[in-house]
Amino acid sequence: MTTTAYTNAHFFDGEHEGFTPDSWFTVDNETGRVTASGIGKAPAADATVDFGGQYVMPGMINCHTHMASDPNGYGIRPMGERSETENSFNAQRNLRDAIKGGVTYIRDVGSTYDIDIKMRDMRSKYDFPAPGIAASGRAMSVTGGHSDTHEPRSADFRGAYIVDSPDEMRKAARQAFKNGADQIKVMATGGVMSVGDDPNEIAFTPEELREAVREAHYRFKKVAAHAQGNAGIQVALEAGVDSIEHGIYMDEKQADFMIEHHVYLVPTLNAVEAIVADQTDRLPAHMYRKARAFSEAFYDNMRMAVRKHVPIATGTDAGTPFNDFKSGYWSELDLMVNRIGATTQETLFAATKNGADLIGISDDYGTMTPGKFADFIVMTDSPIEDIHAVQQEDKQVYQHGKRVY
Helix, strand or coil: CCEEEEEEEEECCCCCCCCEEEEEEEEECCCCEEEEEEECCCCCCCEEEECCCCEEEECEEEEEECCCCCCCCCCCCCHHHCCHHHHHHHHHHHHHHHHHCCEEEEEECCCHHHHHHHHHHHHHHHCCCCCEEECCCCEEECCCCCCCCCCCCCCCCCCEEECCCHHHHHHHHHHHHHHCCCEEEEECECCCCCCCCCCCCECCCHHHHHHHHHHHHHCCCEEEEEECCHHHHHHHHHHCCCEEEECCCCCHHHHHHHHHHCCEEECCHHHHHHHHHCCCCCCCHHHHHHHHHHHHHHHHHHHHHHHHCCCECCCCCECECCCCCCHHHHHHHHHHHHCCCCCHHHHHHHHCHHHHHHHCCCCCCCCCCCCCECCEEEECCCCCCCHHHHHCCCCEEEECCEECC
8 A cells, every 4th residue: 555645734624623733644545545634743655745734625515516507508509409419518518617616526416318427427437537426317307397398409308307197206216216316306396497387386296206205215315306485395305305405485394304304405505696696688587587586585594594503515506507617616605604694614514524415425525534535625725714715716626635636
């Protein structure tokens, strides 16, 4: 075994609060895993990297992405008209942006043509720079629901599984897992970007959602629920989903339920903020109308969730309008702190160990404790003192102990 010692760092291991000065950690160069950490003089190693007092923390995790989407392409060409090749090009570009921004793992929660599954497998085979990927493949939608696009689409377009009964949900879930999905995404309510529905509408019946949860949990997999309206959130929670994505109109009773049953909230603040703040008028009118109608209630409810300590993992809805895979993640952390009142420490936990716990990868990722992969970033300044430190363009990014940027 050969090892590298990384020394002279302010070190946040993801498990304990704060950055500890004069820290070191060692990495097994063959496995890419952390072998030890401590304070002061590092043990002998085959190589040494001196960080000169910079700030080191685990690589960040984005728990809600759509890698096949083009965040700057809305209003130009409908998604349904884009070929699998074009969407795959978007995915590779988005993955590169994510890793450059310090995001070393993502959970993709709805990808046309199962592109996220294919990119995950290609990354293992060809080893191109990209975050680790937990893939959902195509999402589950009802006819006319949030992922059943009303836009023009090509004859071979495959955007979602369209399911309208418990039997169809069972079949679609089994097919998704056969295709290689790591988890299931269900569109439990209407949404902002879709034309023919509303965030307050309930999509699936309780029986349909319970079937998705049953099929996933039988396989020790998880279900993420796009759930925005209050009634739809309730149906999803009662069905046993593992995370509520967005949670716009969640109430205090639902927050208490999520705390008791350890159901994660993934707020995706920047998905709303990027639309509300846009002044280009490039998007369809219904997107602006919906987002602006509920944005203040959304932020109020997210502040409530923070105050009550609902389990939160960071996700951005990357790929939605003007919400890219690099700066969009930085904006999400800024909104966590400066819009809904999370502390910088809470925000860093949401971006690291909480994300790993939600995805189900915490045996290997999320903290820099011995035995886990050495995925980490190196910054000049402390994000505990100022969350904007993560925005450093030339930060160092490592995966499995190897520098990738």
